[in-house]
Amino acid sequence: MSTQNQSKNHQNTQKPSETTTVLQTEKLSVYYSDTLALRDVYMEIPKQQVTALIGPSGCGKSTLLRCFNRLNDLIDKCRVEGKVLYRDKNLYSPKIDPVEVRRRIGMVFQKPNPFPKSIYENIAYGARIQNRKENMDELVERSLQRSGLWGEVKDKLKESGLSLSGGQQQRLCIARAIALKPEVVLMDEPCSSLDPISTGRVEELIKELKEEYTIIIVTHNMQQASRVSDFTAFFNAEESDKGNRFGYLVEYDETGRIFGNPQAQATKEYLSGKFG
Amino acid sequence: MTSTSQTRHSANTDESMEFSYGTRRTLIGAVLTVLAFIMLAIAILPLGLVLGYVIIRGGSQFNLELFTGQIPVALQEGGGVGPAIVGTLIVVGIASVLSIPFGILAAVYLSEFSSDRIVKWIRFATNILSGVPSIIVGLFAYGVIVVNTNQFSAVAGGFALAILMLPIVLRTADEALQLVPQEVRWASTGVGASNFQTVLQVVLPSAMGAIVTGTTLAIARASGETAPLIFTALFSKFWPTNIWEPIPTLSILVYKFATVPYENQQEIAWAASLILVLLVLITSILSRLATIKSIY
Numbered sequence: 001m002s003t004q005n006q007s008k009n010h011q012n013t014q015k016p017s018e019t020t021t022v023l024q025t026e027k028l029s030v031y032y033s034d035t036l037a038l039r040d041v042y043m044e045i046p047k048q049q050v051t052a053l054i055g056p057s058g059c060g061k062s063t064l065l066r067c068f069n070r071l072n073d074l075i076d077k078c079r080v081e082g083k084v085l086y087r088d089k090n091l092y093s094p095k096i097d098p099v100e101v102r103r104r105i106g107m108v109f110q111k112p113n114p115f116p117k118s119i120y121e122n123i124a125y126g127a128r129i130q131n132r133k134e135n136m137d138e139l140v141e142r143s144l145q146r147s148g149l150w151g152e153v154k155d156k157l158k159e160s161g162l163s164l165s166g167g168q169q170q171r172l173c174i175a176r177a178i179a180l181k182p183e184v185v186l187m188d189e190p191c192s193s194l195d196p197i198s199t200g201r202v203e204e205l206i207k208e209l210k211e212e213y214t215i216i217i218v219t220h221n222m223q224q225a226s227r228v229s230d231f232t233a234f235f236n237a238e239e240s241d242k243g244n245r246f247g248y249l250v251e252y253d254e255t256g257r258i259f260g261n262p263q264a265q266a267t268k269e270y271l272s273g274k275f276g
Numbered sequence: 277m278t279s280t281s282q283t284r285h286s287a288n289t290d291e292s293m294e295f296s297y298g299t300r301r302t303l304i305g306a307v308l309t310v311l312a313f314i315m316l317a318i319a320i321l322p323l324g325l326v327l328g329y330v331i332i333r334g335g336s337q338f339n340l341e342l343f344t345g346q347i348p349v350a351l352q353e354g355g356g357v358g359p360a361i362v363g364t365l366i367v368v369g370i371a372s373v374l375s376i377p378f379g380i381l382a383a384v385y386l387s388e389f390s391s392d393r394i395v396k397w398i399r400f401a402t403n404i405l406s407g408v409p410s411i412i413v414g415l416f417a418y419g420v421i422v423v424n425t426n427q428f429s430a431v432a433g434g435f436a437l438a439i440l441m442l443p444i445v446l447r448t449a450d451e452a453l454q455l456v457p458q459e460v461r462w463a464s465t466g467v468g469a470s471n472f473q474t475v476l477q478v479v480l481p482s483a484m485g486a487i488v489t490g491t492t493l494a495i496a497r498a499s500g501e502t503a504p505l506i507f508t509a510l511f512s513k514f515w516p517t518n519i520w521e522p523i524p525t526l527s528i529l530v531y532k533f534a535t536v537p538y539e540n541q542q543e544i545a546w547a548a549s550l551i552l553v554l555l556v557l558i559t560s561i562l563s564r565l566a567t568i569k570s571i572y
Contacts, residue, residue, distance in 0.1 A: 074465060076392075103468035113459035116482045125477065126467040176467065 060247025167198025370434025448490020
């Protein structure tokens with residue numbers, strides 16, 4: 001089912017078999033004001049697994065992540081070419097409402113960004129705007145339990161979300177993202193502004209969450225990718241003839257194989273720390 | 277400073293680290309500090325003098341009749357400014373209803389929805405509007421409302437004040453909205469909110485404190501304006517009954533009574549000044565209380 005890349009620089013992206021695909025990209029390219037940022041990505045994301053996107057800075061990992069929930073729409077002058085297929089529907093077709101997309105594909109950002117509202121409202125907000133009729137108290141408790149935050153905040157639900165520590169804020173953001181049970185959760189370097197202990201907690205959480213959700217995580221930390229993910233995609237950056245850097249997919253396989261037996265030269269060099 | 281040690285390094289550590297009052301550096305620093313304080317005192321002086329004088333001259337008039345009595349005519353004793361207080365409240369109220377919703381909505385458009393090119397020009401236009409002399413705004417209101425409705429009215433006065441308030445409300449709301457960090461908007465969009473929901477339920481509440489401060493400033497400015505009311509709301513001696521008629525206001529009352537040779541009216545003018553100052557103060561305090569308590 002995977003389509004071939006023509007250029008001999010890029011390793012073919014073999015889709016790991018026996019798993020169903022929930023998201024798929026076809027010749028996906030992203031331009032910022034006519035400057036190429038990401039070139040011709042072909043990828044299939046398996047369902048209910050953790051897929052990690054790794055690579056040096058500027059290789060387009062976060063840009064690719066934002067394509068999956070159409071958050072690039074919010075960036076001025078960002079243009080997307082190619083297709084992103086979610087359940088066989090192209091997310092970038094003009095008929096698709098991006099608001100509906102984001103209700104099915106949630107996101108956790110690099111810097112924790114709770115709303116300036118109470119902890120309770122942070123989680124209830126999503127349900128309210130989608131007119132969900134469920135019991136708010138249960139929803140809030142369930143989500144906070146799931147993200148491991150309930151014990152620490154159950155007595156102070158009315159306090160501002162901003163009064164929590166960094167690690168707690170990020171777990172609040174995760175609770176917020178999973179509250180409405182999206183099918184896919186995108187995480188853009190969720191642990192990069194956290195201390196090691198909070199990072200460990202979040203990584204544990206990710207491993208538990210994959211039983212219900214498909215997770216795509218961008219990370220700068222190779223060890224984290226090897227700890228947490230089932231599949232890993234390695235991206236690299238290259239200079240074009242016009243002098244700007246753009247990213248492309250180099251290799252994509254099961255985590256064990258990427259780290260244990262990388263095929264491409266660039267992958268080997270990155271993993272052994274020759275650049276990053 | 278002399279040092280007779282061999283190396284530069286040990287010379288520095290030999291010298292004492294304590295304050296040396298004789299050095300030029302310390303002296304200049306002290307002089308400049310004193311100078312800065314003197315300038316501060318000079319800057320605050322007018323405020324203190326004005327307030328102090330108004331309180332002394334006006335406060336002595338305070339009694340119940342001041343607030344409930346009719347506006348006195350020449351040579352009449354006693355009387356009060358009750359009608360003018362109500363008039364000011366009405367006219368500023370009309371101005372607020374006209375300017376605040378438009379100002380805030382325009383600011384929302386500017387900071388959330390417009391493109392870079394347009395934004396520059398609208399902000400520029402707003403700045404120009406805020407610099408228009410208030411008497412010209414009054415003339416404009418005269419031409420638009422008074423001439424067409426064939427009468428002087430509170431509505432005309434409110435309209436003129438609204439034009440004066442609009443740029444202030446717009447600018448402060450615009451800046452308040454820009455201060456809301458972009459990540460919060462992204463978070464809301466990421467949870468599946470439409471633009472409308474994000475702005476109304478996340479961005480606006482978050483900026484509300486600063487917006488309220490801005491509107492209070494605008495209201496304070498409007499309640500003290502005199503020139504635009506001179507030929508729009510005019511003046512009357514009676515308790516206001518109809519917004520389509522001339523209406524007394526505190527600022528016009530002060531204007532009229534301050535220079536007539538009747539001592540009673542002059543005293544009333546002082547009292548009216550104090551009331552005006554107090555009104556502005558109370559508005560500020562109320563709005564501060566409102567924002568502190570708000571939980572959304």
